[in-house]
Amino acid sequence: MDSLPKPKDWSWPFWPVVPLYPYGRRRTLCREVVEGTIWTFEQVQGILYTVVPIRMTVVKLSAGGLLIYAPVAPTPECIRLVKEIVAKHGEVNYIILPTSSGLEHKVFVGPFARRFPQAQVFVAPHQWSFPINLPLSWLGFPSKGTKIIPENSSQLPFADDFDCAVLDINLGRGSFVEVALFHKRSHTLLLTDTILSVPEDPPAIVQLDPYPLLFHAKDSALESIDNNETNRRKGWQRISLFAIYFRPSELKMLEWGKMVRDAFKAPDRSPKAYFGFFPFEWQQNWKYSFDALRDEGRPFVAPILQTLILPQAPKQVLHWADKVATWDIQRIISCHFDSPIEASPEQFRRAFAFLEKQPSMGGNQSLPEKDLRFIKELEANLVRSGIAKPAKENL
Secondary structure (H helix, E strand, O other): OOOOOHHHHOOOHHHHHHOOOOOOOOOOOOEEOOOEEEEEEEEEEEEOOOOEEEEEEEOOOOOOOOOOOOOOOOOOHHHHHHHHHHHHHOOOOEEOOOEEEOHHHHHHHHHHHHHHHOOEEOOOOOOOOOOOOOHOOOOOOOOOOOOOOOOOOHHHHOOOEEEEEEEEEOOHHHHHEEEEEEEOOEEEOOOOOOEEOOOOOOOOHHHHHHHHHHHOOOOOOOOOOOOOOHHHHHHHHHOOOOOOHOOOOOOOOOEEEEHHHHOOOOHOOOOHHHOOOEEEEEEOOHHHHHHHHHHHHHEEOOOHHHHHHHHHHHHHHHHHHHHHHHOOEEEOOOOOOOOOOOOOOOHHHOOOOHHHHOOOOOOOOOOOOHHHHHHHHHHHHHOOOOOOOOOOOOO
């Protein structure tokens, strides 16, 4: 499904709604994960060149037609690739928004649904958004064709193909919702945010424009970095630490004076390079932090969820995880970082052991406390200000 580069086909004109890099020009890569059955569509997005994949999954239904899980930006290139699958396997019947809050997923659904008006749109319950709580109609969702995913998943019109489990946590000022869909025939679990796996090398979609990788591979503003495999890998691994920890322990922020002096001496002072400003430096042990995070590609729960969100309802989360772990999972497709993740039900369930006082199923594979420090300080500040609630005691 490769196509020649056509920049006009990468256009995403609604990027100002959620102004994330790469803004109005988004490439799409399509990959067949299960032959004739499951395809993933990847784009990138991020802030300050901290770019990670965002992923849509397309599944062929047993009765014909397609289900779309978590749409990405419907650029001309993306829609052309989808229509190649439609031509062989039938129309898009269902479009799923599997989360309740994130505008970075929600903003694509309405425009995507307009390209396939015959499709029914199903959304996670208790929709809201931050920082602006926009009604779905304002985001282009079809008023008549949009339905809430019910608690009783047997009522879903695609229940013959999928098991469904909805995690719906009331956070007081909003909700966190994760809709897990399990494609029974291929033993594939579809998730949005709860499970991640970090690859050692940068994903192919990130390498289409290597500039963000090379930017983060630099050790200082004074360095001119070569575009080679080693530097792209180095940049990706540092991006992963940024994206997951926000401020990893091995990152030192520079003093303002040094940052300005270095900017004047930088070999690249273009707007693309932020006029030479490079506000941080990595300590020597940063690679050990990445290796601990990756842990040979094991699936894990993102620290922001481990610290701020899931501890709000540990019993509810573990009940949901127990239900999902009864399915015969062989692979997980998540919306970010690596995918597919080869994983068993036991490996999925083990990722939530941090919510247990006495972790079962092989123990709790915890992340380094020093790298979690910034997120835990953020949690404490949010609790003190009344924005967040204290975590409930582990079970």
